Amino acid sequence: MIVNYLITALRAFKQQKQHFLLNVIGLSVGLAAAILVALFAKNELSFDQHQPNADRVYRVAQDYSRLGLSTIPIYNYTRGTQALDFSQVEDVFALKMVEFTREAEVDVKHNNQGFKLNNLYAATANIEDFIAMDVLAGNIKEAMSTPNSLALSESEALRIFGTVNVVGETLNHAKGSYTVKAVFADLPDNTHFGFQALVYAEHISENLFQSSHYVYLKLTAGTDISALEKQLTEQAFTGDFKGKMFVELHPLLDLHLTAKSPFEMKAGGTKQVVTICVGLSILLVLIASFNFINMTVAQSTKRAKEVGVRKALGASKTQLVSQFLSESVLVAVLSMVLACVLVELVMPSFNSLVDRELVLNYVSSFGAGIAIVAIAVGVLAGLYPAFFISSFSAKRVLSGDLQRGSTAIWVRKSLLTFQASLAIGLIIGSATLLQQLSHLQNLPLGYQTAQRLVISEVPVGEVFTQQPSAVVNKLLAIEGVQHLGVIDTQLTRSINNTLRPTWPNGEESGGITPVVGTSFEVVKSLGLELLAGRDFSREFAGDWANRVDGITYVGTIVTETVAKQAGFTNVADILGKSIKDIGRNVDMRVIGVVADVKIGNAQNANTDIMFLLGFNYLNPTSEVVLTVNPQNVLSIRQQAAEILAQHANVFEPKINLLSDSYKAVLKGDERISQVVLIFTGLAVFLTCLGTFGLASFSAARRQKEVAVRKVLGASRISIVNILAKEFLVLVGVSIAIAYPVTYLLVGDWLANFNDRIDQAVWVYGIAAVVVAGITWVTVASLAFKAASTRPSLILRYE
Known part of the structure; x- marks a missing residue:
């Protein structure tokens, strides 16, 4: 039975090549986009999941918003230890910003060669209770408990010494030397922690308002976070600061996507990017699925006699549904294979776009998920067409009395309207994103970045x-x-x-x-x-x-x-x-x-x-x-680095053009705009694909009407417009749906900026014109071909 279904499906694909190719191309593009973004989202949501007791660890932050500033994740360690007075707090861990505060020397020498210790921090001795670390040599706890001790990451050890067997080695600096007491494996990419070297330093400070630590609290299960924040605030801020400064506790597992402070150890992601990517990928799969449903239903009249003959020979409705569902699933599986090929081809470019090193492992739960989703798409997308086609009456079909069902027409028009609405909304969104980014790049900063x-x-x-x-x-x-x-x-x-x-x-x-x-x-x-x-x-x-x-x-x-x-x-x-x-x-x-x-x-x-x-x-x-002078930038960089090394013992200094530093600030928003632009292009492409498929079937179905109109003297352009009118009306409905929804969503995103543009009316107009224009051109190209056919070839058998 299964073999027969397969043979019949392959025969149907061969007979309906255009229908088959349109479906495979549409589904494969949609699935490829979904795979890439799901892989990205999985990586973003995995940050710090591997840390010990990650669900019970919170980072302390100070809210200065009442004083006109923002919230920063830096706290005083001595105040942090005072949190142990509360029963909800089990343990306290801290990382000190010694590289930024220069409380420890970051510039060192080995064999008379200067190095800068990258991302240098000081940690309390209980670091392994809060961070999962693979210690390759030595003892981290001893290193963080002994003065003048240092722990290096594997990459730092290799960069400076050329080997990881460096426990006991020394590095000289302006005020003495460090002894390497431990080497640990590089931290994985999916963590917000960004240190590459750890040094011993004193943490206790008598000045309770001097903040230079990232402080983490391990809490008991079921802790009321709001109540504890209030207790910590009352403990920390009294006198003039009471009611003006507040303590906040941020979950460790949320830091990567929610922490936006400029004091973060490394650049994080954003919920917006993840949400937009996931949402757009789902929309692309839906558009591809809608295309499949539309084109299969539209193609149903060509398979009506096949259904009538099968029913006359005794085929049950269940068998017919199974046949058409098997065709749908086979298309989905073939699309999945092609999608995986596309993923491998574009993965390097996608990694560059999202600034991640993503790898797709097919022999994993994620690989199994891809197969399950593909089959599910095949079943769900093919379900309605299968029931619709199998419901044809054998008597009416074989007698030539087959009329289109109103339900099928309503489904096709509704799905095409939804597709066009999405395309319009995405065009408006991407254009506004580009405008906002350009606005931010050209803001009057009050200072000059050039030169x-x-x-x-x-x-x-x-x-x-x-x-x-x-x-x-x-x-x-x-x-x-x-x-x-x-x-x-x-x-x-x-x-x-x-x-x-x-x-x-x-x-x-x-x-x-x-x-x-x-x-x-x-x-x-x-x-x-x-x-x-x-x-x-x-x-x-x-x-x-x-x-x-x-x-x-x-x-x-x-x-x-x-x-x-x-x-x-x-x-x-x-x-x-x-x-x-x-x-x-x-x-x-x-x-x-x-x-x-x-x-x-x-x-x-x-x-x-x-x-x-x-x-x-x-x-x-x-x-x-x-x-x-811009022409001398390279030589100035080199000479400045040499001067600092020779006269200030500062090695490998950070030297950047101010204009480049400002562009880096906008990198996250630039990434959002690029992602939206790419997915907008794909959405418009898939919408055009669906419109092309439906228009080709519409033109074929109305060939006799076109021929009669030509005999009666209708021009080609008038015939083209008549055929296109059906689709343009749907675009008009799409505009009415897309405008209000898009206006609210784009407005909500713009509200995140202090300096922002107003939504431009002309952008909405252009989006509508673009979608309507593409739709008209797509339909017109097919309608013109139908209108150019000699009426005698169509009506000779009438």
Whole structure:
């Protein structure tokens, strides 16, 4: 029986080549897209699932939103240990940001060759209770308990020593040396942890407001997270901070997709990307399935006599349904095989797009899932056509009395309408995404990114000085370097320091204001727009931060927003006035006002900034901003690295064009737009495929009508428009469905941005015109062919 079904199916495929090819191509493209995205989603959702007790581990974060800033995942370890006072907390683990804070030396030498320890952190000794690590040699716990000890990842050990057998080896640095006590396997890609080297460091701090740790709490099962957050907040923040700062607990398993802080150890994913990808892949499979249903039902009249003959010979409805379902499943299986071939061909490009190293293992549960889904698609997509075709009456079919069922027509039109709605919505969404991305890329940042080369994380003692240091002078001497400035903040990352200003009129600010420590001529070095006053100048050396009788006096340049917050409508009126932070005893005299500057990422940027000359509060590193001749960038990079190595013991420095750093901030949104564009193209392609199939059958069915109209004098164009009208009406219904739904979904996505575009009416119009135009061209190409056929060839047997 099965063999007969198979032979009959193959015979049907041979007789209906166009129908078979359209179905296979459509399903294979849809399945290939679904496989790729399911593989990506599986990887994204697997992050940190392998960690010990992952479902009970939470990372502590501090919410500064009431003070005008965002939520950051950095906390004070001493405060973290105080959480053990609560019965819900079983254990506390912390990773210290020593690379960023420079509490440990990151620049080391081995055999007189300099190296930078990449992604260096200090961990508490209980690290293996929170992170699954494969220790290749030595003892991690001992390394994190012994001063001057180091643990290296396998890749770091190979990079520096050329072997992993390095336990007992030493690395020299400016203040002494490290002894390697352990080597561990590189962390897997599917974890938010991003360290490559671990060093021993003290964790306990008397200053409870100095935060430099990622703190993780292991909680008892069933803990009320909201209640514990409230208890931790009440314990940590009292006095002036009560009701203004809050403790949040973020689940370890959610960090990869939800954590957006610039202080993350490595770039994470986003729920938006996963949701969009999964949603679009499902839509593509649905569109391909709808194509299959539509074309099979439309093709049913060509197989009506076959059904009538089979029924006359005694075939039951069950046997007929089984026959047509077996054809459907066979098409799905063949499509699955072709889809897997397509997946292997495009996998490298897809990996590059989503920035992952995905591999498809066919001999796995995922491989079995692909087969199950393909068969399920074949069964579900073929179910309605099978029952529809098998329901034909043998008597009516063989007597030539076969009329189209209203249900079949309704199903075909509904599915085609849904396909067109999806295509319109996706075109609108992708066009809006591109507009928003272009808007973000061309935002007036307030500072210049062109011709700015930034050397990151240079020790403050080497460059952040009132008089030019030897390193500064040597950098200025490089050919092509036109100007040099120093700030203590990464412009595309986040603000490091804040103050609580009291305005010149004595009124206290309701929040905290970000501050940036700078060297002289910050307006020139960053290309700021000076609205009033002057730049920091060596002619006014007294503006440099100076501590006198417990009070720090410092010159400041404020942004326009700060001036207005201080109550000055005319920003020039604030010049010469003093802004004070009473808590830290800082007296800031305003000497200039600049246009607003956006510091941070595209979604959360600060504009209320105060630039303080020579002011550095606990920042161990600074950013050197070089204004350069673009033609000399490569040589400047090389010479700057040599100068830092020779005169500052800084090896393998991070040197990037500021324009490139800003583009990197938008990488996630760029990835979303690329994914949507690709899937939009596929959706439109599949919709055209379905329209082509249905239009070809419609043209064939209405050949006699076309012939009669030609005999009566109808032109080809009029006939084309008559045949296309049926499809264009469906497109009109699709537009009415797609517009409101798309408007709400796109608006919800745009709401995530502080700076965003308004949805453009013309985008909606273009999307409708594009889909209607493609539909008309597709139908017209077939209708024109039918209209060009001589009527005598069609009507000669009438």
